[in-house]
Amino acid sequence: MTPGDTPLLPRGVRLHFDRVREGWVLLAPERAIRLDAIGHAILSRVDGTRSLGQIAADLAEAFDAPVDDVTRDSAEFLDALAERRIVEVA
Amino acid sequence: MEAIRPPIAMLAELTHRCPLSCPYCSNPVELAARDSELSTAQWLSVFRQAGEMGVLQLHLSGGEPASRRDLTDLVAGAREAGFYTNLITSGIGLTEKRLAELDTAGLDHVQLSLQGTDAAMADRIGGYKGGFDRKMAVAGWIGKIGFPLTLNFVMHRGNMHQLPRALEIALEMGARRIEVATVQFHGWAMLNRGALMPNQAQAREASRVVAEARAALKGRLVIDYVPADYHASYPKPCMGGWASTGINVAPDGTVLPCHAAQTIKSLTFENARDTKLRDIWYDSPAFNAFRGTDWMQEPCRSCERKTVDFGGCRCQAMALAGDPAATDPVCVKSPDHGVVQKLAAEFSEGDDSALTWRSMTAPVG
Ligand code: SF4
Ligand code: SF4
Numbered sequence: 001m002t003p004g005d006t007p008l009l010p011r012g013v014r015l016h017f018d019r020v021r022e023g024w025v026l027l028a029p030e031r032a033i034r035l036d037a038i039g040h041a042i043l044s045r046v047d048g049t050r051s052l053g054q055i056a057a058d059l060a061e062a063f064d065a066p067v068d069d070v071t072r073d074s075a076e077f078l079d080a081l082a083e084r085r086i087v088e089v090a
Numbered sequence: 091m092e093a094i095r096p097p098i099a100m101l102a103e104l105t106h107r108c109p110l111s112c113p114y115c116s117n118p119v120e121l122a123a124r125d126s127e128l129s130t131a132q133w134l135s136v137f138r139q140a141g142e143m144g145v146l147q148l149h150l151s152g153g154e155p156a157s158r159r160d161l162t163d164l165v166a167g168a169r170e171a172g173f174y175t176n177l178i179t180s181g182i183g184l185t186e187k188r189l190a191e192l193d194t195a196g197l198d199h200v201q202l203s204l205q206g207t208d209a210a211m212a213d214r215i216g217g218y219k220g221g222f223d224r225k226m227a228v229a230g231w232i233g234k235i236g237f238p239l240t241l242n243f244v245m246h247r248g249n250m251h252q253l254p255r256a257l258e259i260a261l262e263m264g265a266r267r268i269e270v271a272t273v274q275f276h277g278w279a280m281l282n283r284g285a286l287m288p289n290q291a292q293a294r295e296a297s298r299v300v301a302e303a304r305a306a307l308k309g310r311l312v313i314d315y316v317p318a319d320y321h322a323s324y325p326k327p328c329m330g331g332w333a334s335t336g337i338n339v340a341p342d343g344t345v346l347p348c349h350a351a352q353t354i355k356s357l358t359f360e361n362a363r364d365t366k367l368r369d370i371w372y373d374s375p376a377f378n379a380f381r382g383t384d385w386m387q388e389p390c391r392s393c394e395r396k397t398v399d400f401g402g403c404r405c406q407a408m409a410l411a412g413d414p415a416a417t418d419p420v421c422v423k424s425p426d427h428g429v430v431q432k433l434a435a436e437f438s439e440g441d442d443s444a445l446t447w448r449s450m451t452a453p454v455g
Contacts, residue, residue: 010266012199012238016174020096020144027174029199029238029267030314032098032146083309085266 001075003053006090007046028086096144097337105341108154109182111217111447114279122341130160134167139367141171148173156183162191169196181228189231201240207255217447229263240267246286271316276350278448284440293318320434325402325418332380345370350405354414389423
């Protein structure tokens with residue numbers, strides 16, 4: 001995924017707050033993936049309209065981190081999900 | 091022992107009724123009759139309790155779940171309980187209208203079974219004429235609505251050569267995932283080992299096709315693969331460990347750690363009609379019988395893989411070694427491994443046509 005790409009969560013994939021374990025999970029076909037704070041921060045910004053570049057810029061500001069690092073880490077995270085067909089590019 | 095964690099997934103076997111009669115059906119040989127099934131209200135109570143306990147994913151299965159007239163209400167209730175809701179179906183019994191209702195009720199995902207890649211094979215295995223054509227029509231409606239789809243291809247000696255075509259069909263249907271599962275020998279499949287057991291060459295070829303397709307279809311189609319375990323060196327980590335992540339409810343409300351658990355006659359399983367789900371999960375002796383690793387005998391007890399495969403399948407240990415606490419005989423370290431290999435070799439040369447199709451009345455003998 002490159003900064004110009006726009007990631008989206010396809011139908012059948014959604015974020016869910018697990019009240020029992022007190023944390024966010026990503027629910028997908030046959031999968032429940034526990035998210036850490038970073039994972040949730042990335043995915044909660046994935047809305048099918050914002051590009052990876054925009055998401056990374058927003059995260060860099062929110063977490064006061066270098067935008068290049070954030071872009072690379074977010075791309076890696078989203079690519080791994082895309083390989084499992086849990087994230088798509090609009 | 092470590093603290094018991096709440097279950098993540100529930101398999102609700104809504105009914106044992108099914109229009110098909112696959113000879114490898116994993117339902118028990120003594121099928122539950124319609125009048126023993128839980129009512130709508132009872133299922134909804136089970137769902138609510140499961141949601142409160144921490145279950146995230148609900149698999150609605152059977153039999154054929156579409157044989158329940160209240161399927162849409164059950165899906166709506168499942169979504170209300172907060173689940174990711176998956177329908178495991180042969181497609182028979184679903185209409186375009188019913189699928190639209192399930193969509194409105196909030197169904198998240200559909201898993202469609204494939205008995206063969208053409209009508210001749212599929213209808214013979216399923217024992218249902220016209221089933222294949224109907225299934226293809228259902229797949230079309232699923233695609234039109236846009237449900238995410240997983241295709242489930244159960245492989246055995248008779249249809250293993252159709253794997254490449256099954257992968258193509260998955261792509262044509264727009265499925266995101268395919269489960270390629272070599273038949274597991276539980277329930278009705280146990281009666282049909284001579285006709286269903288793949289031979290070693292077939293098992294190897296299937297693994298090769300899967301590896302190749304995984305590389306070629308990366309990012310397009312996710313392939314989950316269950317290899318032929320009688321030919322393997324180590325067992326599967328069945329259910330991720332007994333009573334660790336999944337909870338099953340049979341049509342009559344019996345609560346089980348896995349769908350085949352009732353083959354272990356020394357265990358007593360409680361019923362959701364009488365006992366709270368939470369009490370069964372945490373306190374039932376049957377659930378605690380093989381939890382963790384304390385119950386293990388040698389060679390598992392001192393094996394470095396014991397937290398990888400948890401000693402394999404308890405039901406298979408029961409069936410093949412006569413002891414549910416034994417090492418799964420599929421394992422090379424099991425003293426019974428030689429017996430399994432011999433069985434696998436014998437069965438794989440069995441009679442192709444000696445099939446017992448599933449029926450509501452158990453076969454004698
Ligand atoms: S395996 Fe075949 S007979 Fe058994 S429930 Fe599934 S479709 Fe029905
Ligand atoms: S001995 Fe037991 S734990 Fe070790 S690999 Fe075999 S089944 Fe698994």
